[in-house]
Structures are given as C-alpha cells and as structure tokens.
Amino acid sequence: MKKYIIASILLLLFFSPTIYWHLKPETSIDITVIDKTVPSADYREHLGLFWVLTNYKATKPSGGNYAIEEDYFGYDPKLGEPMNSYNINRKVDLIYIADTYGVYTDDIDGNKKGTRSAKIYGGMEENEWQAILRSKGANTTLIAEYNSFAAPTAEEPRSLMEEILGVEWSGWSGRYFDDLTSKEIPAWLIASYEDQYHQKWAFTGGGLALVHYSDQVVIIGEEDIEGKVSFSWTDKGQKKFPKASSSEYPYWFDILTPKDSALVYAAYDIHLSKEGKEVLKQAGIPASFPAVIHQPENKTYYFAGDYADFTKDNLMKWERSDFFMTIFSNDSSKFFWKSYVPLMRGILDEVKSDNTK
Incomplete structure (x- = not known):
C-alpha cells in the first residue's frame, strides 16, 4: 500500500504542471498576426509566438485557441497562395508583425543552398500598413520584428513604419x-563576399556576418570575435520585465537607432578584438546596438531579431514549462526560453491589464 501511495504522489507531482495549466483560466485577447514568410508548413516564423499564446492560455474573443495554421495574415503553404488579405474593420488588442520578407520560388523546394530567386509574395505594402494603423486603437499594442524593414519592403512604407515604431533602420x-x-551559410552571402573582395570564401570556425541592403558584406572571423552576440537587458528593461534573463542571441538581427522618444529595453553586444573593432568602425557599424525598443506614446515594440522563429511546440500545455526548458535547453534555444518567452508573457500581462481598464 505504501508503494502505491508513493507512486501516486510521484505521478501527481510529475503531472501537476499540466494539471495546473488546465485549471488556469483563459484570457481573451484579440490578436492579429502577420507573417508573409511561410514557404512550408512548419510555420516557424510565428511558431514561437503561438507557443507563448497557447501556454499563456490566450484565446480568441469568439472562443477557442489561436491556430498556427490559420490565425495569421500571410502566405498559405498548403494552398500555395496568399491568405486572409489584411482588412480588419475593428480595433484589436495586439498586432504582431512576425516577418514580411516573403516567399520565393526556390523556397518552395526547401532552398537548401540559400540561393536568391524570384519573389512570389512578400514585403510590406503602404496600403497594408495603413490598414494596420486603422485597426490600431489607443490601447492596441503593436509589435514588429526582423525582417520588417529590409527588402522587399520599399522605402516609403518602411519610413512610415519607422516613424510609428520609433526607430531608424541602418x-x-x-x-x-x-x-x-x-x-x-547562404549561397548568396558567399557570392556577395567573393564579388566584393575578389577572393574565395576561405573562412573556418565561427564568425560574424554583416550584410547591408546594398549587398555590402563584412565578415569577422573567429580570431577577432570573443564569444557570440550577447543579448542583455538594460536597467529599464530589467525593471519592465523582471522575469526575463540575458542570454546569447543565435539568429539574424538588424541594426537600428532609436528615436528620441523611444526606450531601449535590451541591447546586443559584440565582443571583438582591437582589429575586429576597427573593421566595424571602417564600415560604420557599432559594436553595441538596440535589441528591444519601446515607443510608449504609440504603444509599440520593435524586436531587432528573429524572436518568434522556433522549431518545436513541446510542453505548450505545461505551467512553468519555460523554467524546465531553460534547464535542459541547448545553446540555440536558450534565448527563446530565457529571454523571449518572459518578454512576451510580460507584454501579454500588459495587454490583459489594458483590457480591464
């Protein structure tokens, strides 16, 4: 009998996180997600966001969970065409622009070589941006992340976005x-480097690749970089999101300058040798630059990285699963668990609070 009691207690402890999650009340939040970069049915460019929404128990105003395959505006990989043209005639609680880079012909076949090909669909159009602003009320939180500014988005809609988000893209x-x-390493990156420097790509080990929209390339090899790109909260950011931790950032980022009214909550730092710093200086690139920028007046956030890009959906329905996953995560996923998940949970708490006012 004693063994059965002990076994029952152990089972209860093991399943208590999922039991607690199922008992937790749902939170109705009206959310619009825009993701134009969905070449395949892994939905990875917004998978991380939907992981957070499910774990948070954010539900649609009409009832039910947000479905990763259908509750977004962008490209439908199953139909092979754009879906849900953005035309919302109501004010929503949260708008999240996950990626606007788009889908290209080689992407349909997986594009394992990372070549450039003809655009099928992508880029933020001016009329789409105006439609987004029409659905943004005074209490609507707007979040955009990399890639929202680079090609194929044209200069005019980019300038309009920069103004609202409180940033200037470099x-x-x-x-x-x-x-x-x-x-x-994308084939286009190697080709651009070889065209620019008239020499073969002969790098080994780790290193930093920087690319300008004009195709200018800067590579810093392992001999001049100390560790990876670090993501660190500022004092204001740590106060705003006390449950979030700093970490190494493993994916693509963009370099921006905050406008006067914007607040920097987190920053990237690249730790370089004297020679590495000189290379950046010659190219006009800073070694430290904003990662999370908040414009309080417009209630906007810009994430200067591929934050919602994720490849797993495990433990969505476990309370405190981010805590457990942080312990067992590898280098490529620690940022998601330590930094992004608590950041988004904090913003959702803020949206929830605004809804009760």
Whole structure:
C-alpha cells in the first residue's frame, strides 16, 4: 500500500504542471498576426509566438485557441497562395508583425543552398500598413520584428513604419555562425563576399556576418570575435520585465537607432578584438546596438531579431514549462526560453491589464 501511495504522489507531482495549466483560466485577447514568410508548413516564423499564446492560455474573443495554421495574415503553404488579405474593420488588442520578407520560388523546394530567386509574395505594402494603423486603437499594442524593414519592403512604407515604431533602420543585418563552412551559410552571402573582395570564401570556425541592403558584406572571423552576440537587458528593461534573463542571441538581427522618444529595453553586444573593432568602425557599424525598443506614446515594440522563429511546440500545455526548458535547453534555444518567452508573457500581462481598464 505504501508503494502505491508513493507512486501516486510521484505521478501527481510529475503531472501537476499540466494539471495546473488546465485549471488556469483563459484570457481573451484579440490578436492579429502577420507573417508573409511561410514557404512550408512548419510555420516557424510565428511558431514561437503561438507557443507563448497557447501556454499563456490566450484565446480568441469568439472562443477557442489561436491556430498556427490559420490565425495569421500571410502566405498559405498548403494552398500555395496568399491568405486572409489584411482588412480588419475593428480595433484589436495586439498586432504582431512576425516577418514580411516573403516567399520565393526556390523556397518552395526547401532552398537548401540559400540561393536568391524570384519573389512570389512578400514585403510590406503602404496600403497594408495603413490598414494596420486603422485597426490600431489607443490601447492596441503593436509589435514588429526582423525582417520588417529590409527588402522587399520599399522605402516609403518602411519610413512610415519607422516613424510609428520609433526607430531608424541602418540597412545592416547580421548573424553569428558557429561554423563559417557549414551549409547554414547562404549561397548568396558567399557570392556577395567573393564579388566584393575578389577572393574565395576561405573562412573556418565561427564568425560574424554583416550584410547591408546594398549587398555590402563584412565578415569577422573567429580570431577577432570573443564569444557570440550577447543579448542583455538594460536597467529599464530589467525593471519592465523582471522575469526575463540575458542570454546569447543565435539568429539574424538588424541594426537600428532609436528615436528620441523611444526606450531601449535590451541591447546586443559584440565582443571583438582591437582589429575586429576597427573593421566595424571602417564600415560604420557599432559594436553595441538596440535589441528591444519601446515607443510608449504609440504603444509599440520593435524586436531587432528573429524572436518568434522556433522549431518545436513541446510542453505548450505545461505551467512553468519555460523554467524546465531553460534547464535542459541547448545553446540555440536558450534565448527563446530565457529571454523571449518572459518578454512576451510580460507584454501579454500588459495587454490583459489594458483590457480591464
């Protein structure tokens, strides 16, 4: 009998996180998600966001959970065409622009080589941006993240977006790669480097790749970079999101300057040798720049990275699953669990609070 009691207690402890999640009340939040970069049915560019929404128990005003396959505006990989043309005639609680880069012909076949090809669909259009603003009320929170400014978005809608988001885009994007010889390096990046410097791509080990929208490329090899790109909360950011932690950031980012009225809640830092710093200086690129920017007056956030890009949907329906996943996560997923999830939970708490006012 004693063994059965002990076994029952252990089972209860093991399943208590999911039991608690099912007992937790739902929170109705009217959310609009825009993701134009959905070439395949993994939905990875907004999967991370939907993980948070499910775990938070955010539900649609009409009832039911947000479905990753249908509750967004963008490209439908199953139909092979755009879906849900953005034309909302009501004020919503939260607008999240996950990615506007788009879908290209080679993407349909997986584009394992990372080549550039003809655009099928993508970029933020001016009329779409105006429609977004029409659905943004005084209490609506607007979040945009990388890639919202780069090609194929044209200069005019980009300028309109910059004004509302309180940022100025530099035109530079970048990423740290663990291995500059791996298949993760896009073919277009190697081709641009070789065209610019008239020499073969011969990098080994880890390194930082920086690309300007004009196709200018800067590569800093492992001999001049100390560690990866770090993501750190500022004092204001830590106060705003006390449950979020700093971490290494493993994906693509863009470099922006905040406007006077904007607040920087987190920043990226690249730790370089003297020679590495000089390379950045010659290109006009800072070694430290904003990661999370908040414009309080317009209730907007800009995430200067691929934050919602995620590849797993495990433990959605476990309370405090982000805590457990932080312990067992690898280097590529720690940012998601330690930084992004608590950041989004904090913003959802803020949206929830606004709804009760």
